[in-house]
Amino acid sequence: MDLRRVLAPKEEIPAGLRLALGALTGISFLALWSWLTYGGLVRPDFLAPPHEVLTAALRGLERGTLLRHIQASLLVILSGFALASVIAVPLGILMGSFQVVAAVLEPITGFMRYLPVSALIPLLILWVGIGIEEKIAVIFLGTFFQQLVLISDVSARVSKDLIDCSYTLGASRGQVVTRVLFPACLPGVMDNLRVTMGWAWTYLVVAELVAANSGLGYMILNAMRGLFTDVILLGIFVIGLLGLLTDQIFKWIRRWLVPWSPAF
Amino acid sequence: MGGGKLVVDRVRMAFARRRGEPVVALEEISLTVAEEEFVAIVGPSGCGKSTLLRLVAGLMEPTSGRMLLDGREIRGPSADRGMVFQSYTLFPWLTVQRNVEFGLSLRGVPAAERRAIARRFIAEVGLEGFEDAYPEQLSGGMRQRTALARALANDPEILLMDEPFGALDSQTRQLMQELLLGIWEHAHKTVLFITHDIDEAILLADRVLVMTARPGRIKKELVIELPRPRDISLLTSPAFMAYKREVLELLHGEALRAERGASEVGAGG
Numbered sequence: 001m002d003l004r005r006v007l008a009p010k011e012e013i014p015a016g017l018r019l020a021l022g023a024l025t026g027i028s029f030l031a032l033w034s035w036l037t038y039g040g041l042v043r044p045d046f047l048a049p050p051h052e053v054l055t056a057a058l059r060g061l062e063r064g065t066l067l068r069h070i071q072a073s074l075l076v077i078l079s080g081f082a083l084a085s086v087i088a089v090p091l092g093i094l095m096g097s098f099q100v101v102a103a104v105l106e107p108i109t110g111f112m113r114y115l116p117v118s119a120l121i122p123l124l125i126l127w128v129g130i131g132i133e134e135k136i137a138v139i140f141l142g143t144f145f146q147q148l149v150l151i152s153d154v155s156a157r158v159s160k161d162l163i164d165c166s167y168t169l170g171a172s173r174g175q176v177v178t179r180v181l182f183p184a185c186l187p188g189v190m191d192n193l194r195v196t197m198g199w200a201w202t203y204l205v206v207a208e209l210v211a212a213n214s215g216l217g218y219m220i221l222n223a224m225r226g227l228f229t230d231v232i233l234l235g236i237f238v239i240g241l242l243g244l245l246t247d248q249i250f251k252w253i254r255r256w257l258v259p260w261s262p263a264f
Numbered sequence: 265m266g267g268g269k270l271v272v273d274r275v276r277m278a279f280a281r282r283r284g285e286p287v288v289a290l291e292e293i294s295l296t297v298a299e300e301e302f303v304a305i306v307g308p309s310g311c312g313k314s315t316l317l318r319l320v321a322g323l324m325e326p327t328s329g330r331m332l333l334d335g336r337e338i339r340g341p342s343a344d345r346g347m348v349f350q351s352y353t354l355f356p357w358l359t360v361q362r363n364v365e366f367g368l369s370l371r372g373v374p375a376a377e378r379r380a381i382a383r384r385f386i387a388e389v390g391l392e393g394f395e396d397a398y399p400e401q402l403s404g405g406m407r408q409r410t411a412l413a414r415a416l417a418n419d420p421e422i423l424l425m426d427e428p429f430g431a432l433d434s435q436t437r438q439l440m441q442e443l444l445l446g447i448w449e450h451a452h453k454t455v456l457f458i459t460h461d462i463d464e465a466i467l468l469a470d471r472v473l474v475m476t477a478r479p480g481r482i483k484k485e486l487v488i489e490l491p492r493p494r495d496i497s498l499l500t501s502p503a504f505m506a507y508k509r510e511v512l513e514l515l516h517g518e519a520l521r522a523e524r525g526a527s528e529v530g531a532g533g
Binding site: 159161162164165166167168169170171175179180183184186258259260261262 | 318321322323340341342343345346347349351353355356357366367370371398399400414415418424
């Protein structure tokens with residue numbers, strides 16, 4: 001193996017090396033964590049050692065609380081995300097290709113996309129209460145406006161020649177939208193849904209900040225009060241793993257739904 | 265003027281600008297294309313030849329003047345004027361077969377019938393065996409073959425071609441020219457073909473219209489009396505060379521004018 005080649009920009013590296021380097025990162029992380037905790041450099045109530053996180057996980061599984069929290073969080077995330085996507089995808093596609101729709105929506109999207117969702121929580125509590133609706137609304141607001149802007153961009157980039165070509169093949173305006181514009185947007189829509197799904201996970205703790213009695217975000221916040229750093233770390237790991245899992249699922253769906261378009 | 269398949273009658277096209285005078289892209293163009301005639305338009309870049317084709321396709325509206333196809337005024341795009349674009353315009357989510365069937369399926373032609381028609385045109389452009397390939401898997405030449413088959417399968421009254429081989433390498437381009445010659449010589453479609461490639465225009469067309477630099481006008485019309493069937497061996501014949509010299513001289517002056525016009529716009533803007 002030529003070291004100069006491996007360290008040159010944009011050069012392929014062997015699969016074995018790639019795996020080994022990835023594993024090295026994981027092992028180094030664990031080693032650092034173990035050294036800090038078992039070596040007595042950090043107090044256990046600030047940073048729990050690895051085995052305590054593992055026992056917290058087993059305890060949670062045994063009692064069924066961990067699964068209950070996961071279920072509660074998944075319900076909030078998936079409902080909020082699905083609701084946002086169902087509206088944002090068609091609306092975004094129209095917004096990117098019809099200047100009339102863009103002109104109507106742009107004042108709202110331009111304003112909303114820079115607004116932190118947490119700033120809206122007091123209003124949400126007043127309007128929809130402190131039940132699961134409020135948590136779903138947080139995820140919805142966190143993803144909807146981002147999706148709208150991203151998907152309208154996908155739609156705006158569909159080539160004008162493709163649309164014009166459809167007209168010369170005899171397509172009506174309606175057919176151009178349903179049979180050309182929508183399928184042409186599909187790969188970009190899937191890519192952006194995957195990206196915004198990741199963002200939805202990042203809003204989870206914010207969503208469960210208020211009056212929650214279950215969910216991974218609640219679990220973390222609750223553990224903070226008793227300095228249970230093992231449970232906090234467990235919550236973080238589980239959120240990270242679930243995020244990774246949904247990301248993989250989106251990759252699979254994309255490959256299955258748009259086999260004709262190479263992934264980015 | 266009344267007898268043409270396609271009649272373009274004093275069509276003028278000016279684009280409004282945010283500031284200043286509108287830009288005149290086409291200045292009172294009149295031309296006719298007869299039934300089953302192959303007409304090529306050559307001109308310097310920016311002379312508005314693509315604009316002219318888009319007007320005929322109905323994708324734009326002229327500032328003034330009118331256009332008739334079979335005596336009926338052209339208003340908006342329709343399947344009776346099929347178009348092949350320079351850019352790749354295959355639908356990436358459809359296979360070659362489905363792309364070629366697209367226009368037929370819009371009109372509700374039954375599946376079995378449209379499959380048969382598509383197969384015929386796929387064979388005609390030499391793409392048997394690639395029916396199930398997606399555009400992503402095809403070379404540039406194969407994509408344009410499919411685009412041609414798709415336009416022909418729709419059986420348009422006139423075929424509009426906007427530098428369809430402009431993005432291809434020169435060997436592939438020659439193959440495509442021969443393919444088009446072969447198809448045209450037995451299918452006898454009416455064709456209006458835009459190009460900046462002089463060889464291509466003379467090789468393919470019955471008549472070559474040379475356009476001026478912007479604002480575009482028809483500068484000269486040449487009837488190409490080369491025998492058919494033609495092939496690329498014609499490119500080196502004395503008769504071909506004589507036509508080529510004539511078009512080159514006409515275009516050279518226009519290219520100079522176009523350059524000067526561009527630099528004036530640059531200095532003024």
